[in-house]
Amino acid sequence: MALDALISEGHPLSHDLEIDLVVPRPLAEPLPLKSIPVRVVPEFDSPRLPQFWVQAQLPWHVPGGLLSFCNLAPVVLRRQIACVHDMHTRLMPSSYARGFRWAHRIILPLLGRRAARITTVSQLSRRHLIEFGIAREQDIVVTYNGSDHAKQWDSARSTLAVNRARPYVLCLGRADQEYKNVRLLAELAPFLDEMGLDLWMPGDADETAILRHVPEMPANIVLLGRISDDDFKKALEGALCFLFPSRIEGFGLPAVEAMASSCPVIASTSPCLPEICGDSALYSDPDDVRSWVENVRQLSIDPDLRKRMVEKGHARASSYSWRWIAWNYLELMIQVDADFGEFNE
The missing domain is CATH 3.40.50.2000 (Glycogen Phosphorylase B;)
Known part of the structure; x- marks a missing residue:
């Protein structure tokens, strides 16, 4: 186009x-x-x-x-x-x-x-x-x-309806690709629950995929299944942040889409996300659950930090x-x- x-x-x-x-x-x-x-x-x-x-x-x-x-x-x-x-x-x-x-x-x-x-x-x-x-x-x-395509998504067209009142963080769940690191997300969920946060997970990951990594299904994981681009936009706009713990990416398009949609990104230190996101994301090791917890906590208690990351994310996404x-x-x-x-x- x-x-x-x-x-x-x-x-x-x-x-x-x-x-x-x-x-x-x-x-x-x-x-x-x-x-x-x-x-x-x-x-x-x-x-x-x-x-x-x-x-x-x-x-x-x-x-x-x-x-x-x-x-x-x-x-x-x-x-x-x-x-x-x-x-x-x-x-x-x-x-x-x-x-x-x-x-x-x-x-x-x-x-x-x-x-x-x-x-x-x-x-x-x-x-x-x-x-x-x-x-x-x-x-x-x-x-x-x-990243231009993400700006064309319209949350007003979304039909996404989740009957949950708690604030949430957003991620993507892939059941068939281990490098997407569903394990970390499953292990992270209980810590988010203690912070009063849900974990919304669109994608093809189901309860079976989560239970490969934890003994019981975390109550705060909301499995959305496959959703439309407009639904994804709505979820990004309402999230505290977007988590992207992949062990490797060729580019990492979802991170850029999140930044273009005013959602702060916490990304893996694995390649090539630091190359793509620069200083416009917070970073955590893909195996260090505590580091992810701390980055989420900082965004939840520091509105100025979140605002700065949104502004940096907009600028970074616009460069693509x-x-x-x-x-x-x-x-x-x-x-x-x-x-x-x-x-x-």
Whole structure:
């Protein structure tokens, strides 16, 4: 959408550049695009094979270059910019199914050698791509992610209704990815309860996921299940703070979304959250429950500290702009066209 806005405005870098969005099926919710048409290349689905559309079908429908944001892009295309978000399948393999891990292990090095440019979302991810031999250092560009989308969420559209009167802190619960550190959240809950705080947990974590880490279900954990963006916005706006105890992130988008939504962030000291959040978050070790308790306590008793963290968070989130990232991709497309000796496709 940010690329579409720049093209619609007649940005100089978009002159003589034709872009369309290729998808395997019609979009369930059409994007409000003004200048980028959507082209459907129907997916072969009898039987539906993993990666078949990407690797075997899509390349036949790319007359010029390809811009892919989906990690596993077609390995046969050289005139291509592909975004590889992280190397979690190698760094945190227990969080992923075996087939998913092996697809990344096989495809990513091939893609890194073939694609004209590889982009990624943090300096940490760039370093990992180099260390795992995915691509050459000079071919990897860090674009980061944006926060603008969170400002479009509207809590007035939310249907979230929680029949609890106590103040709360907010987190995300993932049952299937150990590095998201549900263990710390489960162990933290009783301490929050002593402070008169509930712990709201949207996501796919259920009571079974919590009970893997503690002997009984903490009474102050409120499992919200999967919620909409507008619901998430409402929950962020009402929370004392947002807790993000991950052991590793490629970028850590929820932390930036929280900052953009006026919610102070307490983040893990694990990479790459200090890189992304800077001095706009409070930090705790992902295994030190007492440190998380103390940071929450400080925000609860010091309104001035909370106000400062909200203001810093706004400024930090505003520095991550999809418009700026789209500008970078326009420049990269021009560079790749120049590498291939063509400017008009």
